[in-house]
Amino acid sequence: MRFNEEEYAAFSSAAERQGLSKGAYAAQVCMTHVRGLDSVEQETMRDLLKALMLTTGQVRKIGVLFNQVVARLNATGEQAERFVVYAAAADRTLRRVDELTARVRAHLSWSGR
Structure with missing residues (x-):
């Protein structure tokens, strides 16, 4: 050029x-x-991907904290049955965020910058 x-x-x-x-x-x-694609759509998708990646990181941090709470409850002998349901819901949510992030990344053919 x-x-x-x-x-x-x-x-x-x-x-x-x-x-x-x-x-x-x-x-x-x-x-x-x-x-x-026009540049506005491309920029919007890039902004969406960044937001999704940040959200994924936050959900993972929540998962770590959740695991610590469950470990403490298990150590004290308390029943943690309700936490199993919460963990499953958190896992499903994170999987959906991961899938959407991958779709946006593929749409952009962008390496995740």
């Missing part, structure tokens, strides 16, 4: 705003065009 100075500055600025190298940004723009 050849740019004049003004075009190169605009291109460089756009890549920087996206947090991508110039080569990665050029590839993304090309694939967006090939897929028929």
Whole structure:
């Protein structure tokens, strides 16, 4: 690709705003065009993917804390039957978040940046 100075500055600025190298940004723009997506849709999907990835991390932290609570309850001999139901619900939720995250990532053909 050849740019004049003004075009190169605009291109460089756009890549920087996206947090991508110039080569990665050029590839993304090309694939967006090939897929028929506009830049607003692409940016919206990227924002959704970031939010999903953050949510997945938070759900995992909740799972760790939940496991600690269950371990403490088991150590004291208390019945933890209701916690089994909660654990199953948390697991199903995390699986759905993981599946949606994978679908968005595949849609973007993006490495999870």
